[in-house]
Amino acid sequence: MTDTLLAxxxxxxxxxxxxxxxxxxxxxxYQHGLRGVGIDRIIAESGVAKMSFYRHFPAKDDLIRxxxxxxxxxxxxxxxxxxxxxxxxxxxxxxxLLAWAAEPDYRGCAFINAVAEVGEGIAGVAAIARxxxxxxxxxLAEWLAPRLGERAPMAARCAMVVVxxxxxxxxxxxxxxxxxxxxxxxxxxxxxFGTE
Amino acid sequence: MTDTLLAxxxxxxxxxxxxxxxxxxxxxxYQHGLRGVGIDRIIAESGVAKMSFYRHFPAKDDLIRxxxxxxxxxxxxxxxxxxxxxxxxxxxxxxxLLAWAAEPDYRGCAFINAVAEVGEGIAGVAAIARxxxxxxxxxLAEWLAPRLGERAPMAARCAMVVVxxxxxxxxxxxxxxxxxxxxxxxxxxxxxFGTE
DNA sequence: TGCGCAATATACAGACCTGTCTACATCAAC
DNA sequence: GTTGATGTAGACAGGTCTGTATATTGCGCA
Numbered sequence: 001m002t003d004t005l006l007a008x009x010x011x012x013x014x015x016x017x018x019x020x021x022x023x024x025x026x027x028x029x030y031q032h033g034l035r036g037v038g039i040d041r042i043i044a045e046s047g048v049a050k051m052s053f054y055r056h057f058p059a060k061d062d063l064i065r066x067x068x069x070x071x072x073x074x075x076x077x078x079x080x081x082x083x084x085x086x087x088x089x090x091x092x093x094x095x096x097l098l099a100w101a102a103e104p105d106y107r108g109c110a111f112i113n114a115v116a117e118v119g120e121g122i123a124g125v126a127a128i129a130r131x132x133x134x135x136x137x138x139x140l141a142e143w144l145a146p147r148l149g150e151r152a153p154m155a156a157r158c159a160m161v162v163v164x165x166x167x168x169x170x171x172x173x174x175x176x177x178x179x180x181x182x183x184x185x186x187x188x189x190x191x192x193f194g195t196e
Numbered sequence: 197m198t199d200t201l202l203a204x205x206x207x208x209x210x211x212x213x214x215x216x217x218x219x220x221x222x223x224x225x226y227q228h229g230l231r232g233v234g235i236d237r238i239i240a241e242s243g244v245a246k247m248s249f250y251r252h253f254p255a256k257d258d259l260i261r262x263x264x265x266x267x268x269x270x271x272x273x274x275x276x277x278x279x280x281x282x283x284x285x286x287x288x289x290x291x292x293l294l295a296w297a298a299e300p301d302y303r304g305c306a307f308i309n310a311v312a313e314v315g316e317g318i319a320g321v322a323a324i325a326r327x328x329x330x331x332x333x334x335x336l337a338e339w340l341a342p343r344l345g346e347r348a349p350m351a352a353r354c355a356m357v358v359v360x361x362x363x364x365x366x367x368x369x370x371x372x373x374x375x376x377x378x379x380x381x382x383x384x385x386x387x388x389f390g391t392e
Numbered sequence: 393t394g395c396g397c398a399a400t401a402t403a404c405a406g407a408c409c410t411g412t413c414t415a416c417a418t419c420a421a422c
Numbered sequence: 423g424t425t426g427a428t429g430t431a432g433a434c435a436g437g438t439c440t441g442t443a444t445a446t447t448g449c450g451c452a
Binding site: 032033035036080092107108111112113115116117118119121126129130131157158160161162163164165168169171172173174177178180182184185188189192 | 227228229231232255303304308312313314315317318322325326329332353354356357358359360361362363365367368370371373374378380381384385388
């Protein structure tokens with residue numbers, strides 16, 4: 001299992017201008033925000049010529065969408081791998097989220113952050129973020145299905161509210177008792193939808 | 197009661213450069229993000245000269261902090277006024293939040309958004325945001341106290357996780373079943389901490 | 393009347409940002 | 423060997439951003 005929640009890059013080959021640009025942009029965008037990082041910095045830190053950049057990404061917004069789509073795939077892959085390693089009890093979700101939040105460069109959910117920053121200001125961003133959350137909810141529902149049956153989708157929907165709350169509160173530095181509260185809330189969800 | 201959750205400005209007098217600047221900045225910063233609005237636009241839309249602006253706010257970051265502090269006071273005042281009008285049952289919180297989320301210019305929590313956008317990038321922003329959340333949690337605990345007694349602080353802490361989840365999910369456009377899920381989750385919290 | 397203060401209008405400096413352009417190097421395929 | 427795709431290096435245009443400087447106006451007040 002990887003050290004970080006995020007699965008490794010699609011293209012592990014550090015050669016290739018496009019892969020290097022995406023890798024650098026992912027790190028910088030997540031850390032400093034979409035508008036907090038300029039093209040020049042991404043070009044400099046990825047060791048690529050400006051013309052190479054604009055050959056692969058006609059505009060900065062294209063890079064932003066590619067970053068979000070890549071992160072969507074990698075984050076979900078990493079999350080799914082960790083989920084699959086545990087029986088379908090929602091306490092596992094709290095463990096995974098809090099291990100993620102404890103990573104040194106943790107800055108919350110990249111998709112919440114992107115919507116919070118630019119809203120509808122960059123075409124496609126809101127749609128990608130929504131798709132990410134939908135896929136995560138679906139993933140949870142499928143994982144819960146063996147235990148909760150046809151009620152799994154409803155449980156996943158409720159769990160998502162708690163999941164978002166845990167992500168945001170840990171981002172705001174409220175790390176103290178999140179493990180207890182999160183575990184307890186999700187146990188309630190599980191109990192509700194697990195019983196007949 | 198006001199039409200919006202936000203209480204009216206501290207200085208309802210639209211005369212005075214400082215008040216007009218803050219009013220304009222509040223609207224624009226909330227709507228387009230801190231880095232998405234330039235000084236020039238704020239100056240133009242508030243009908244103020246550039247020198248007047250810099251007399252009141254030595255730098256843009258000072259305006260940003262003033263905006264967040266003002267919003268902190270006004271939002272909490274508006275929320276408290278609505279809470280006070282209802283008996284301390286957590287379903288009221290869901291009603292208030294969803295009425296807020298239904299306002300036409302709703303874009304989530306200004307403090308979550310500010311932290312999501314700039315993180316530690318602007319001095320003081322993270323601290324103001326944390327103070328806002330702490331005060332909100334305290335307010336909830338005090339409101340719940342007549343009903344839940346000494347367990348009110350714990351209930352408020354759990355409720356905050358759900359509150360953040362509801363705010364973020366409604367911001368991401370997931371408005372469908374939030375009322376049901378939110379009400380149900382908070383009823384669980386209430387039941388847990390209300391029984392002996 | 394004249395002083396002082398707050399505000400206005402506007403020009404400007406210097407940095408940074410996105411995106412384009414030219415010129416050249418490498419290398420594989422046909 | 424020529425062609426085309428991919429890459430590097432760096433200058434440049436045009437816009438926007440923050441923040442400063444200059445000159446002027448309106449007004450209360452002594």
